[in-house]
Amino acid sequence: MKKVSVECRNIRMSYGKTEVLKDINITIEPGEFFALLGPSGSGKSTLLRLIAGFNQHQSGQLLVDGQDISHVPPHKRNIGMVFQSYALWPHMTVWDNVAFGLVERRASREDIRQKVTQALETVGLLHLAKRRPNELSGGQQQRVALARTIVIEPQVLLLDEPLSNLDKNLRVQMRQELLSLQRRLGITTIFVTHDQEEAMTTADRMAVMDQGVVQQVGSPSTLYDFPVNRFVADFVGTMNMLPGQVTRREAGQLTLAVDGLGEVDLPTAVDTPEHNALVLSFRPHSVVIQPEGDQIDRRYLWLPGIVERSEFLGEFTRYEVRVGEQKVTADQSHFAGLSIFPPGVGVSVGLEPSQVRLLPQ
Ligand SMILES: Nc1ncnc2c1ncn2[C@@H]1O[C@H](COP(=O)(O)OP(=O)(O)OP(=O)(O)O)[C@@H](O)[C@H]1O
Secondary structure (H helix, E strand, C coil): CCCCCEEEEEEEEEECCEEEEEEEEEEECCCCEEEEECCCCCCHHHHHHHHHCCCCCCEEEEEECCEECCCCCHHHCCEEEECCCCCCCCCCCHHHHHHHHHHHCCCCHHHHHHHHHHHHHHCCCHHHCCCCHHHCCHHHHHHHHHHHHHCCCCCEEEEECCCCCCCHHHHHHHHHHHHHHHHHHCCEEEEEECCHHHHHHHCCEEEEEECCEEEEEECHHHHHHCCCCHHHHHHCCCCEEEEEEEEEEECCEEEEEECCCEEEEEECCCCCCCCCEEEEEECHHHEEEEECCCCCCCCCEEEEEEEEEEEECCCEEEEEEEECCEEEEEEEECCCCCCCCCCCCEEEEEECHHHCEEEEC
16 A cells, blocks of 8 residues: 655634634654644644544645645545544444445445455454444454554544543553554554653654644654753653743853752753743753762752652652752652652752753743
């Protein structure tokens, strides 16, 4: 099967007077497993339904394999969608549910037999073909919904929160199954999720959305390591964020007066924003803490602090440390014999300059 790209160009869509998709520009590469990630109400489902043809944009273009399909009706798009609710027909057997799309397309009896068998084999459910949906587990129903969609051999597969109805353990197992199925079929797949772990562990690339705007597109590690703004930094993982004002800027370096803390000298990078109001940000695990007064490693940037809370979580200890009027979360790997600083202890908090990001406020 030919792998196709999906491209959203300057797409805008409103419900009445409310604009819910604001100038969306995304290119999904042929064969990619692409996630739309964002909080509730950010416009993910609206965009997915628009690609399927159930929503119509007011301006912009939607291209599949380079062809503008903006005005092609849903049933002529060759796009398959799996709904969050699975939407299986309760009165039909698994076999009939999967065969439905082919029957509608007036496929021959032999074609239906072969394709349904193959689709059910692909999702490992051929042995349950005679059951009805209410005789299946959540994970099995989800696989029937997938089989019913892939049987019509769509060029693009859309999944709306495909795992949200499953319990935690099954969700972890099913996301691996989903990924290996997608890899086998090589079908360009777009899935919607509000679960960052789900997106990070499966997607080749993802778009983080907020309030109808794509905030950033990239691989999970790019978004984690190089978020472009506070929203992405906070939505993908946990981030310490200390806001401040630039008081001096030179080639390769600036001084930031951090609110409630004082001036800190920081290296700048090519992508350091020009703004004067910046946020000093860093991940909890990139911080080192040591007792105050201990010899310090000069490669780090040190801030004096006091431990306010320590939570021993086995693999690591999570500290809340007060630095000036700010709070910093620091995760320290744990090893047998390593002592845990109790609340009230004075510590030095070390930031490795290469792990610090300066973001616009
Ligand atoms: N049929 C509709 N009529 C009017 N407004 C709508 C309609 N459907 C969605 N909206 C609004 O559009 C915005 C985007 O909704 P959408 O369902 O796309 O968000 P989402 O990111 O998929 O959220 P969730 O994760 O909760 O499904 C929301 O503000 C929502 O209230």
